[in-house]
Amino acid sequence: MMNLNxxxxxxxxxxxxxxxxxxxxxxxxxxxxxxxxxxxxRSPTSLFQLPLWLAKGKAEFxxxxxxxxxxxxxxxxxxxxxxxxxxxxxxxxxQVVLATAASATVARNIADHLDLFDDVISxxxxxxxxxxxKADALLERYGEGGFDYIGNxxxxxxxxxxxxxxxxxxxxxxxxxxxxxxxxxxxWIEAEGGGLRSWIRALRAHQWVKNILxxxxxxAAQEVGNLSLVTMAVLAFIAYSLLASxxxxxxxxxxxxxxxxxxxxRNRPFAAGKLPISHGIMAVPVLVMLSWGIAAFLPVQFxxxxxxxxxxxxxxxxxxxQQVVVDVMLLAGLYTLRILAGxxxxxxxxxxxxxxxxxxxxxxxxxxxxxxxxxxxxxEGKELSGRGYLRADLPVLLTLGGGSGLISVMILAFYTQSxxxxxxxxxxxxxxxxxxxxxxxxxxxxxxxNRGEMHDDPVLFAVKxxxxxxxxxxxxxxxxxxxxxxxx
Numbered sequence: 001m002m003n004l005n006x007x008x009x010x011x012x013x014x015x016x017x018x019x020x021x022x023x024x025x026x027x028x029x030x031x032x033x034x035x036x037x038x039x040x041x042r043s044p045t046s047l048f049q050l051p052l053w054l055a056k057g058k059a060e061f062x063x064x065x066x067x068x069x070x071x072x073x074x075x076x077x078x079x080x081x082x083x084x085x086x087x088x089x090x091x092x093x094x095q096v097v098l099a100t101a102a103s104a105t106v107a108r109n110i111a112d113h114l115d116l117f118d119d120v121i122s123x124x125x126x127x128x129x130x131x132x133x134k135a136d137a138l139l140e141r142y143g144e145g146g147f148d149y150i151g152n153x154x155x156x157x158x159x160x161x162x163x164x165x166x167x168x169x170x171x172x173x174x175x176x177x178x179x180x181x182x183x184x185x186x187x188w189i190e191a192e193g194g195g196l197r198s199w200i201r202a203l204r205a206h207q208w209v210k211n212i213l214x215x216x217x218x219x220a221a222q223e224v225g226n227l228s229l230v231t232m233a234v235l236a237f238i239a240y241s242l243l244a245s246x247x248x249x250x251x252x253x254x255x256x257x258x259x260x261x262x263x264x265x266r267n268r269p270f271a272a273g274k275l276p277i278s279h280g281i282m283a284v285p286v287l288v289m290l291s292w293g294i295a296a297f298l299p300v301q302f303x304x305x306x307x308x309x310x311x312x313x314x315x316x317x318x319x320x321x322q323q324v325v326v327d328v329m330l331l332a333g334l335y336t337l338r339i340l341a342g343x344x345x346x347x348x349x350x351x352x353x354x355x356x357x358x359x360x361x362x363x364x365x366x367x368x369x370x371x372x373x374x375x376x377x378x379x380e381g382k383e384l385s386g387r388g389y390l391r392a393d394l395p396v397l398l399t400l401g402g403g404s405g406l407i408s409v410m411i412l413a414f415y416t417q418s419x420x421x422x423x424x425x426x427x428x429x430x431x432x433x434x435x436x437x438x439x440x441x442x443x444x445x446x447x448x449x450n451r452g453e454m455h456d457d458p459v460l461f462a463v464k465x466x467x468x469x470x471x472x473x474x475x476x477x478x479x480x481x482x483x484x485x486x487x488x
Contacts (some may be wrong), residue, residue, distance in 0.1 A: 028273025214342035367401030467481030
């Protein structure tokens with residue numbers, strides 16, 4: 001949304017070109033960070049070369065990175081207001097120039113895709129075209145007041161001083177006041193950046209519900225009245241959640257291109273350009289340090305589990321998520337790892353039955369999530385980008401996921417008749433009702449996903465679905481009655 005002011009009174013001139021900045025102006029993102037993340041996803045080992053390239057200068061750094069990636073210009077988050085100004089200028093017969101500090105490769109790629117620019121001025125091997133360098137280049141071409149300019153950053157102020165007319169894409173009050181001092185009457189364009197709500201979405205705070213699994217060993221051992229153990233479990237929950245959020249940030253930043261092609265994931269804060277990638281990169285180490293700082297107050301076994309989670313999720317982000325079948329097995333393992341984290345924090349040894357049940361149940365849910373994603377993309381006539389699955393894999397995933405769910409129910413049924421049950425559940429007759437309830441839930445979610453009626457993460461679906469809540473509530477009642485020894 002543009003706020004117009006006295007600059008609107010300037011006469012239009014077909015001979016005055018409109019020069020448009022790229023990073024943060026034409027697009028809601030920074031192309032340097034975008035290309036570095038593309039490089040990190042394509043070739044993680046190349047990241048070790050970044051300091052060597054940077055030592056040769058920022059312009060050379062940008063060129064080296066851009067040469068090694070394939071940018072999908074069609075998926076970038078463009079600003080409609082800026083595009084509208086460009087189209088308006090073209091309609092008036094004016095020359096439109098993309099003037100950017102990005103590498104020539106990136107700038108030309110975007111210009112060719114949009115087909116709205118008559119010329120491109122970008123960084124060269126020797127000059128990083130930002131700030132005074134950009135101002136000098138435009139002055140040399142067009143002279144004082146011989147061009148209009150759209151920018152968004154402090155480094156654009158030297159350019160605006162020499163422009164006939166200027167637009168500033170920013171909500172920063174300090175920057176706006178500085179722009180007003182450097183140029184008579186710039187026009188404001190609202191940046192519409194993300195605030196606290198966007199950060200909550202980016203951190204996936206709603207996904208923290210999965211970490212409730214940390215409390216399962218405590219519940220299974222019927223130690224919920226032990227304040228010391230409950231405190232340990234709560235600290236473990238917070239530490240695990242903070243680290244999980246850091247992982248989500250890394251995943252989102254590495255999956256920008258893939259997410260932007262997805263009908264719902266394209267609205268994620270980083271994919272949509274609502275949050276700066278640079279802020280996400282800075283947030284990751286902060287979250288990791290907070291997580292490990294809390295973990296330092298817990299048993300060393302929990303820190304080991306947290307270390308395993310860190311290593312495995314890092315490998316998953318950079319490589320394993322693209323390996324067919326391995327990815328869903330790993331996701332299932334990460335769910336079970338949460339139970340092990342709770343056990344390590346409270347020093348309660350989980351039973352074989354609990355781990356076996358959780359492994360097969362979560363394998364079913366992991367496959368269900370991948371099956372749902374693949375089914376949606378097939379319906380849209382596409383393939384599942386960045387995952388390695390094909391439409392021919394749908395029947396296999398259906399069989400694997402449904403079968404794993406049924407095996408988990410079978411393990412639960414065997415557990416109710418095992419010799420260790422009477423120690424914790426004197427009235428175990430109540431537990432006979434649990435497997436049928438679990439069977440109903442497993443069959444129901446697979447029927448819903450096969451009908452295309454469920455697109456959420458299955459765990460989040462269960463939290464929001466009233467029938468799932470009733471099923472789990474009834475199961476909780478059954479376990480409670482059995483634990484209290486109330487005979488039916």
